[in-house]
Amino acid sequence: METRVALIGIMVEKSEAVEMxxxxxxxxxEFIIGRMGIPYQKKGISLISIAIDxxxxxxxxxxxxxxxxxxxxxxxxxxxx
Numbered sequence: 408m409e410t411r412v413a414l415i416g417i418m419v420e421k422s423e424a425v426e427m428x429x430x431x432x433x434x435x436x437e438f439i440i441g442r443m444g445i446p447y448q449k450k451g452i453s454l455i456s457i458a459i460d461x462x463x464x465x466x467x468x469x470x471x472x473x474x475x476x477x478x479x480x481x482x483x484x485x486x487x488x
Contacts, residue, residue, distance in 0.1 A: 412440075412486040413466050417455040421478025425453070428476060432457070435469050 419425060432439065438461035445454045459466055466483060473481040 408462050410438075410460050411463050411466065412458070412460050414484045415457040415459060415466070415470055415473070416482045416484070417457065417473060418480050419453040419455065419478065420451070420480075422453075424476045424478045428455075428473065428479060431469070431472055431476075435459070435461070435465070438465060438469075 417428070419428065432442070438459050440458040440460055442458070443456045446452075447454060459469070461469075463485070466485070470481045470483045473479055
């Protein structure tokens with residue numbers, strides 16, 4: 408199956424969502440290339456960047472699930488085809 412490389416930018420505004428987010432990301436660990444998290448204490452948020460190499464439908468599924476978590480938003484940037 409053809410895969411695409413993408414970046415998923417995640418903003419966590421509610422710390423209660425972190426455990427669910429980590430659980431969700433672990434379900435997709437086979438596709439995740441790398442992850443970087445930055446706590447921004449001044450604003451009370453965390454910024455997370457996920458590099459992923461997966462089929463487009465898996466990337467969409469993951470970003471959709473992340474976006475449905477309360478207090479969390481996500482945006483995806485895809486590799487050009």
